[in-house]
Amino acid sequence: MQKTYRGSCHCGKVQFEADIDLSAGTGKCNCSICTKARHWGTSIKPDAFRLLSGEADLSDYQFNSNSVHHLFCRHCGIRPFGRGYIEEIGGHFVSINLGALDDVGPAELIAAPVQYFDGRHNHWERTPEETRHL
Template sequence: MLKTYRGSCHCGAVRIEADMDISAGTGKCNCTICLKMRLWSVVVKPEAFRLIAGEEALTDYRGRNPVAHHFFCSQCGVRPFERIDAPNMTDETYYNINVACLDGVDIDELVAAPVTYCDGLNNNWGSTPAEVRHL
């Protein structure tokens, strides 16, 4: 069910709001940054995402993927969301919302939701990695 979630970084400087249906599915990726950050995310379209506060506290880390903006709070270091610009697999800009940064998530709904795994490590984004247990 579509629901509006609110969330933040650890210190609260960056606050977000997003309309999403967690039960529709979440995602994990094995690319180097997602693996190191243990990102567990829900994808939302730009019109479903709102940065409520903290734009000035955000730092945009650009890694190996030229369309990925890995935003993190410059005060506490937590990454509540990232923006993926086109061109990408969907050819549309989207946001990955870090479920660990959301307030009031129903844990039963989260663990019951299907998880899609992406093989970003091998730049094979549409495929599931051979090993996902560590993600």
């Protein structure tokens, strides 16, 4: 079921709203940046995302193919969401950090299916051999 959630960084300068259907799946990945950030997220279309405040408080980080803007709050360092364009997954997307959602309960997160991606080996379509540490 799609719901509208509120999210923010830690200091509160960055505030957003996102329409998410958690039952449609969430993702964890073993790539270098997801590992270091302990990222657990879900991707939505840009029109399901509304930044309410903090555009000027975001810093951008890109690497490799530069297909994703790994945004973070320049005051508190939290990464509430990212923006990207990857043709293979349907073009423009916003990647939501589930940890940044303020009004999601543990029960909703527990019930959300998790899909694992082998980004470390550039096989995003594949599940890594080991996922327990992700």
